[in-house]
Amino acid sequence: MPAQTTNLPTTPIFRSEEELSRLPASERIRYRLVGAECRYHANDNIAAFIREGELAELESEVEARMQEVLEALVIDTDSDHNTNETAKRVARMFLTEVFRGRYVPIPSVTEFPNFSRLNELMIVGPVKVRSACSHHLCPILGRVWIGILPNEHSNLIGLSKYARICEWIMSRPQIQEEAVMMLANELQVRVKPDGLAIVMEADHFCMHWRGVRDDESMMTNSVMRGAFLKDANLRREFLSLLSKKV
């Protein structure tokens, strides 16, 4: 999903391509985002603003700054062989794994018309969720269930594609309430069902590792749209099928 427009008051000072090329990649990308008045919060996808080769540049930039973080923590990364390559590993992990969903376009999804006019409740899940909280960058691990009530005009997508779209949305720093909304918006636009239901249940590691250190910290969120909002029986059917699958 492209980053959303916000009311940024600033119009950036014009910079020539030549001038831009001397800046770090993160500044070039930020310049384009601000120029297009596009939001770039932690859970926004900014792939449309990144040019070829710039992801590798970003990785080196993050590595250099991560090294500074380790130095600020007074860790001797020269003689400590365990942390020697930590900055590099963390930068790679952020950009190519755990926050990858910010930097790459949506995985290609083939949609096909609903030829057989399926109009029965369809449930996908549990889909494994690996995310991170945007407050502490601590892992969030959980599961998502998706309920779809298609109509004859819906575009159906392959079952595995639900998991790929989910992974693309979740691999960003998030808060759970927004993550389920983003997933619902993406599926609504693509599938155009009569009803859409999403339930996400996740374990927030910032609750175990720090803060209250509460070990019973599962959080459950749901989004119900269309027929799932209007029809209590449908909602009940979805939730009961889901509880049998746990």
Ligand SMILES: [Zn+2]
């Ligand atoms: Zn947190």
